[in-house]
Amino acid sequence: MLSELPPLLSLVIWFPILGGVAVLFVGDDNPGRAKALSLTLAILTFLISIPLFALFDTSTAAMQFQELVPWIPALNVNYHLGVDGFSMPLILLTAFMTVLVVIAGWEVVQYRVAQYMAAFLIMEGLMIGVFAALDAILFYVLFEAMLIPMFLIIGIWGGPRRVYATLKFFLYTFLGSVFMLIALIYMYSQANSFEILDFHKLPLTLCEQVWIFFAFLLGFSVKVPMWPVHTWLPDAHVEAPTGGSVILAAITLKIGGYGFLRFALPITPDASATLDWLIITLSLVAVVYIGLVALIQQDMKKLIAYSSIAHMGFVTLGFFIAFSIYRHTGSLNGAAMGIEGGMVQMVSHGFISGALFLCVGVLYDRVHSRQIKDYGGVANTMPVFAAFMVLFAMANAGLPGTSGFVGEFLVILSSFKASFWIAFLASFTLILGAAYTLWLVKRVIFGEIGNRHVAELKDVGSREIIMLSLLAAAVLLLGLWPDPLTATMHATVNNLLQHMTVPKL
Amino acid sequence: MNFVAPDFMPVLPELFVLTMTCLVLVIDVFLDQRQRHITYGLTQLTLLGAALLTLFTYAQAPVVTMFGHYVKDAMGDLLKLFVYLAAAAVFLYSRDYLRQRDLFKGEYFVLGLFGVLGMMIMVSAHSLLTVYLGLELLSLSLYALVATDRDSPVASEAAMKYFVLGSLASGMLLYGISMIYGATGSVDLQVIAAAVARQGADNLVLVFGLVFLVVGLSFKLGAVPFHMWLPDVYQGAPTSVTLYIGSAPKLAAFALVMRILVDGLGTLQGDWQQMLIILAASSMALGNLVAIVQTNIKRMLAYSTISHVGFLLLGILAGTPEGYAAAMFYTIVYVLMAVGAFGVIIMLSRTGFEAENIDDFKGLNDRSPWLAFLMMMIMMSMAGVPFLVGFYAKWVVLQAIVNIGLVWLAILGVVFSVIGAFYYLRVVKCMYFDKPEQSEPIQLSLDTEIAISANGLLLVVLGLYPTALMGWCAAALSLKALA
Numbered sequence: 008m009l010s011e012l013p014p015l016l017s018l019v020i021w022f023p024i025l026g027g028v029a030v031l032f033v034g035d036d037n038p039g040r041a042k043a044l045s046l047t048l049a050i051l052t053f054l055i056s057i058p059l060f061a062l063f064d065t066s067t068a069a070m071q072f073q074e075l076v077p078w079i080p081a082l083n084v085n086y087h088l089g090v091d092g093f094s095m096p097l098i099l100l101t102a103f104m105t106v107l108v109v110i111a112g113w114e115v116v117q118y119r120v121a122q123y124m125a126a127f128l129i130m131e132g133l134m135i136g137v138f139a140a141l142d143a144i145l146f147y148v149l150f151e152a153m154l155i156p157m158f159l160i161i162g163i164w165g166g167p168r169r170v171y172a173t174l175k176f177f178l179y180t181f182l183g184s185v186f187m188l189i190a191l192i193y194m195y196s197q198a199n200s201f202e203i204l205d206f207h208k209l210p211l212t213l214c215e216q217v218w219i220f221f222a223f224l225l226g227f228s229v230k231v232p233m234w235p236v237h238t239w240l241p242d243a244h245v246e247a248p249t250g251g252s253v254i255l256a257a258i259t260l261k262i263g264g265y266g267f268l269r270f271a272l273p274i275t276p277d278a279s280a281t282l283d284w285l286i287i288t289l290s291l292v293a294v295v296y297i298g299l300v301a302l303i304q305q306d307m308k309k310l311i312a313y314s315s316i317a318h319m320g321f322v323t324l325g326f327f328i329a330f331s332i333y334r335h336t337g338s339l340n341g342a343a344m345g346i347e348g349g350m351v352q353m354v355s356h357g358f359i360s361g362a363l364f365l366c367v368g369v370l371y372d373r374v375h376s377r378q379i380k381d382y383g384g385v386a387n388t389m390p391v392f393a394a395f396m397v398l399f400a401m402a403n404a405g406l407p408g409t410s411g412f413v414g415e416f417l418v419i420l421s422s423f424k425a426s427f428w429i430a431f432l433a434s435f436t437l438i439l440g441a442a443y444t445l446w447l448v449k450r451v452i453f454g455e456i457g458n459r460h461v462a463e464l465k466d467v468g469s470r471e472i473i474m475l476s477l478l479a480a481a482v483l484l485l486g487l488w489p490d491p492l493t494a495t496m497h498a499t500v501n502n503l504l505q506h507m508t509v510p511k512l
Numbered sequence: 513m514n515f516v517a518p519d520f521m522p523v524l525p526e527l528f529v530l531t532m533t534c535l536v537l538v539i540d541v542f543l544d545q546r547q548r549h550i551t552y553g554l555t556q557l558t559l560l561g562a563a564l565l566t567l568f569t570y571a572q573a574p575v576v577t578m579f580g581h582y583v584k585d586a587m588g589d590l591l592k593l594f595v596y597l598a599a600a601a602v603f604l605y606s607r608d609y610l611r612q613r614d615l616f617k618g619e620y621f622v623l624g625l626f627g628v629l630g631m632m633i634m635v636s637a638h639s640l641l642t643v644y645l646g647l648e649l650l651s652l653s654l655y656a657l658v659a660t661d662r663d664s665p666v667a668s669e670a671a672m673k674y675f676v677l678g679s680l681a682s683g684m685l686l687y688g689i690s691m692i693y694g695a696t697g698s699v700d701l702q703v704i705a706a707a708v709a710r711q712g713a714d715n716l717v718l719v720f721g722l723v724f725l726v727v728g729l730s731f732k733l734g735a736v737p738f739h740m741w742l743p744d745v746y747q748g749a750p751t752s753v754t755l756y757i758g759s760a761p762k763l764a765a766f767a768l769v770m771r772i773l774v775d776g777l778g779t780l781q782g783d784w785q786q787m788l789i790i791l792a793a794s795s796m797a798l799g800n801l802v803a804i805v806q807t808n809i810k811r812m813l814a815y816s817t818i819s820h821v822g823f824l825l826l827g828i829l830a831g832t833p834e835g836y837a838a839a840m841f842y843t844i845v846y847v848l849m850a851v852g853a854f855g856v857i858i859m860l861s862r863t864g865f866e867a868e869n870i871d872d873f874k875g876l877n878d879r880s881p882w883l884a885f886l887m888m889m890i891m892m893s894m895a896g897v898p899f900l901v902g903f904y905a906k907w908v909v910l911q912a913i914v915n916i917g918l919v920w921l922a923i924l925g926v927v928f929s930v931i932g933a934f935y936y937l938r939v940v941k942c943m944y945f946d947k948p949e950q951s952e953p954i955q956l957s958l959d960t961e962i963a964i965s966a967n968g969l970l971l972v973v974l975g976l977y978p979t980a981l982m983g984w985c986a987a988a989l990s991l992k993a994l995a
Contacts (some may be wrong), residue, residue: 078977078979078980079904079979079982080979081979081982081986082908082911082982099532119877122881143905147898148898148899149898149905150898151897151898151901152897152898152899154897155888155892156896158937158940159944162940162941162944162945163945164946168943170941170945173941174934174937174941174943175939177933178785178930178933178934178937181897181930181933182930185926185927185929185930186926186927188907188924189910189914189919189922189923190913191924192907192910192914192922193914193919195911196911196914228593362858369674424918426680
């Protein structure tokens with residue numbers, strides 16, 4: 008039955024890419040047409056991606072919707088696509104966020120509109136490809152190719168220090184990932200295949216595993232980003248245009264987390280188990296220290312950027328705490344809870360951070376400042392907007408009923424099984440997260456009207472309301488009813504745990 | 513003693529090019545400046561004819577002729593095809609540039625064709641003597657080409673420097689050849705290979721000769737520490753000539769290394785591998801680091817060439833058929849990128865304005881989005897960013913050296929490519945993120961525009977589907993006469 012389906016994954020990858028090229032040819036001379044075409048393409052891509060969810064078989068951990076075509080036969084490289092419970096939700100997230108990004112740039116972007124829209128569409132296709140790739144070289148190619156559109160997005164449409172920020176972004180990520188390439192080549196020399204699933208089964212000595220693990224760590228920790236290689240993120244976020252920040256926060260960071268799930272954990276389980284303390288420590292540093300750093304930020308985008316790092320710390324914590332739980336309790340269920348928590352946190356953070364960046368974008372479009380001190384009392388002039396912003400801020404702080412709560416709760420709950428102190432430190436995020444987000448809201452939204460600019464603000468228009476309410480719906484839906492998401496990944500998580508807990512040595 | 517006529521059929525493309533070049537030389541004398549385009553047309557026809565001849569006689573099994581001095585094999589034929597292609601692109605890109613500068617003369621094309629002939633001979637050489645003959649034919653044409661703009665002091669200086677250092681390198685090479693001859697009693701590569709295999713690698717004279725050969729080859733390739741001439745020549749020569757020097761001769765240089773080190777002295781691989789490791793590592797390091805501080809884009813690309821040479825040496829030093837195929841793929845890809853990069857530079861120049869600084873690229877996206885896009889593709893490809901073919905070139909080379917266990921060298925290679933990415937990105941930054949300083953429109957003739965578009969898009973197409981070219985390289989090397 009499945010074979011009768013059209014090649015859905017190829018469609019969701021190539022449709023936006025080719026569409027982006029088409030948008031380029033529509034040209035800068037007709038921005039209206041470029042925008043309309045881009046929106047149509049983005050929505051169509053999202054619609055095409057829905058069957059991936061609807062027809063997904065949650066009972067199996069096997070790859071679904073597979074496509075396999077030889078690509079470079081001489082080197083055993085295949086164009087091999089497929090999704091499981093980890094990648095499918097992220098693909099949907101990508102397609103969903105791109106629609107919002109196109110809407111968000113609608114009136115705001117005036118310079119080279121067609122190129123702007125095309126860059127995001129091409130980016131979308133590449134990111135979906137990263138999640139769907141089952142061949143390591145295909146993954147790597149798409150993983151790196153993503154840098155080009157993002158480099159241009161930050162560099163062309165960014166803020167005053169955009170050149171510095173975008174070069175830093177590019178070089179950091181590039182440096183991180185080239186070591187991964189060497190690791191992949193090394194594993195090819197052992198396995199004679201570039202299939203990721205073959206790598207999962209590849210026997211490796213502990214020494215090899217440690218080296219390969221560090222190569223992956225370099226590649227993915229920059230993307231996540233983990234402390235101490237996070238410094239590109241605040242710069243990139245602050246300088247990027249709103250759409251760029253949204254995509255960076257909502258999707259590209261997730262690629263780092265996804266990389267750990269797809270590569271590091273199953274391919275080098277013993278090294279991961281041996282070195283889990285390292286990742287846990289780095290994650291806790293991110294949660295606590297970066298949380299404190301976020302507290303003192305004066306720039307709204309920077310604050311959200313640091314908050315992203317802290318929240319992503321939760322994701323890596325959830326993934327790597329599993330080893331410790333398994334050692335302590337021998338129970339796979341507890342370990343599964345940590346990984347599922349991390350995954351839920353990834354998806355939820357995609358919505359929340361995207362929403363917060365869009366909110367800042369809404370304010371920035373009107374006042375042209377990102378400084379907290381230039382605002383105050385926005386609720387008086389923009390009541391509708393204030394309602395949305397407060398909702399997303401609460402979600403960011405992890406209020407029960409919003410999606411932010413589910414992931415954090417699962418991770419903290421599971422870390423209690425590993426160690427009280429880890430859980431204790433991790434719980435700091437609830438306090439710190441609440442502190443920096445609510446303080447931000449207090450200073451920006453509430454209080455007396457800060458200045459003349461705020462007094463002149465106009466409330467959000469219908470375009471912005473559509474964009475924000477879609478996100479609000481997603482945040483609430485995931486918060487109140489996370490079951491569809493966790494059910495999707497249940498089988499996949501158990502399968503991953505099989506790989507993680509059975510030593511390869 | 514009877515004279516036995518050798519088989520001339522395998523040499524047909526060379527004979528054709530030689531005849532046509534002489535014909536062009538003679539015809540050009542009778543043309544006045546307004547009819548000079550006839551010379552240009554004939555030159556392109558020559559290349560086309562040679563390409564067709566090579567294509568129709570594409571070698572399946574190696575044929576040795578001319579009393580063991582010449583070999584026609586698949587590797588040679590494939591490289592020759594790309595030599596014609598690169599040369600044709602060079603002539604096309606530089607046509608308008610030469611016109612605007614009063615350099616549109618027959619000499620450029622005649623010397624260019626002689627250079628092509630020299631490369632063909634190098635590529636098909638089967639003895640140290642033919643190697644040397646081809647090399648000198650190419651080099652002498654290049655020295656003269658650099659000096660064609662005789663009123664430019666920079667060009668004359670570059671030509672002088674090139675000539676002196678080039679002659680020194682040729683001297684080294686000859687000295688090495690003489691020692692090899694002394695040790696083995698022959699200049700025929702096959703005989704040499706057999707003799708070396710018999711004697712083993714302990715012969716001091718052989719190793720001594722090898723050192724001189726490697727020095728000479730490194731000069732010609734531009735590997736550190738024998739790279740000094742390269743930046744000055746690239747910068748000083750008229751851009752049309754830089755375009756020529758920077759492209760097709762790399763293919764011939766690759767063939768040179770393959771013929772001498774692999775075909776002739778393959779048994780000494782243990783010795784030359786060590787030397788090449790040092791050359792490759794220092795080329796990648798110095799080339800990439802020094803390129804960062806350049807403001808002149810021709811000079812920057814010269815240093816980038818040095819780093820690419822380092823990378824392609826990695827493939828050769830692997831010493832496996834896989835490595836040779838990787839290096840060949842790398843060379844061909846590099847030539848396609850270099851032709852494109854210098855081609856774009858040449859297109860930014862116009863009457864009275866010489867584009868040679870990185871700043872001249874500022875705001876190119878506003879002046880000509882298409883050209884900026886093509887240049888971005890070329891730069892990203894040089895940096896080795898995937899889905900552009902430059903990545904696959906780097907990847908196959910890395911794979912070859914990881915497979916022989918030199919993982920540290922692969923790590924060194926990727927670290928320096930990341931450093932190198934910075935200066936390629938700076939060009940992209942100038943084109944896309946900065947405001948234009950000039951507002952003159954960029955005018956391109958239709959055929960140039962089609963050619964440069966094809967050139968840039970080829971990098972993308974090969975990036976999406978590199979299999980064909982990789983396969984040709986691998987097949988060409990597996991058919992090659994491994995002595």
